[in-house]
Amino acid sequence: MLQITQSSQRDGLTFSLNTKSELTLRQLDPKVRLLPRVFIAFETAGDFQNYRGDLYEQIAQLLTQLSEEELKEKFGGYEVIDPVTGQKYYSNA
Amino acid sequence: MPEERMPDRSSLYIGRSGELAVLSEFLSRGYNAATPEIDVGEDVFVIEDGAEGYWPVQVKTATAKECDDGTCRAQFKFRRDQLVRTPNVELTYVLALRRKKRWASFLVIPRRYLNELYELGQLDQTTRIGFNMGVCVR
Secondary structure, three states, X not given: OEEEEEEEEOOEEEEEEOHHHHHHHHHHOXXXXXXXXXXXXXXXXXXXXXXXXXXXHHHHHHHHOOOHHHHHHHHOOEEEEOOOOOOEXXXXX | OOOOOOOOOXXXXXXXXXXXXXXXXXXXXXXXXXXXXXXXXXXXXEEOOOOOOOEEEEEEEEEOEEOOOOOEEEEEEEEHHHHHOOOOOOOEEEEEEEEOOEEEEEXXXXXXXXXXXXXXXXXXEOOOOEEEEEEEEO
């Protein structure tokens, strides 16, 4: 399963693939061009709660260049975690 | 130049000295640079005049130990939480190495690459919250 890390900032959240997931994707397609990170800005922390599920799917697609179906089929899905605590925010497995 | 006189809080003195050395190096290379009044993780903000944005820089300092083969070694300490979090504006580490009573080398490493080393098990975990990276210089 791929892992995406979610880091909090004052004005939003930054998402990135962890190293092992990035290497896994590069092994699958050595020519793939991956974004180093995706930043989602919010006016208030509560804003993110209203979008959560939909946004995770779009963030995963932006970071991996793969659809939800492809991610499930090839890797058994993905999970979004806090890189410091390991807390799981979301999983599509 | 007065003799080096290291008080008990020597790491604080060396750390601040390293930050100022890095600040000076950026200025001498034509970049605008400043230190934040409150330290919340970045030691230096670097700005290219006329360009948008800024580069946050975290300075790590270490004093080298000389080896018999003419090289020197030093250990730099990192905070785990700062290393593994992905910031909105990417952080750059500058490792300032003090050797023979002067600043000998400045090693520039983006946080992203250092985090890769950590995730691949290439850094020594010394405590629950910190990591060490050994550097060898000729």
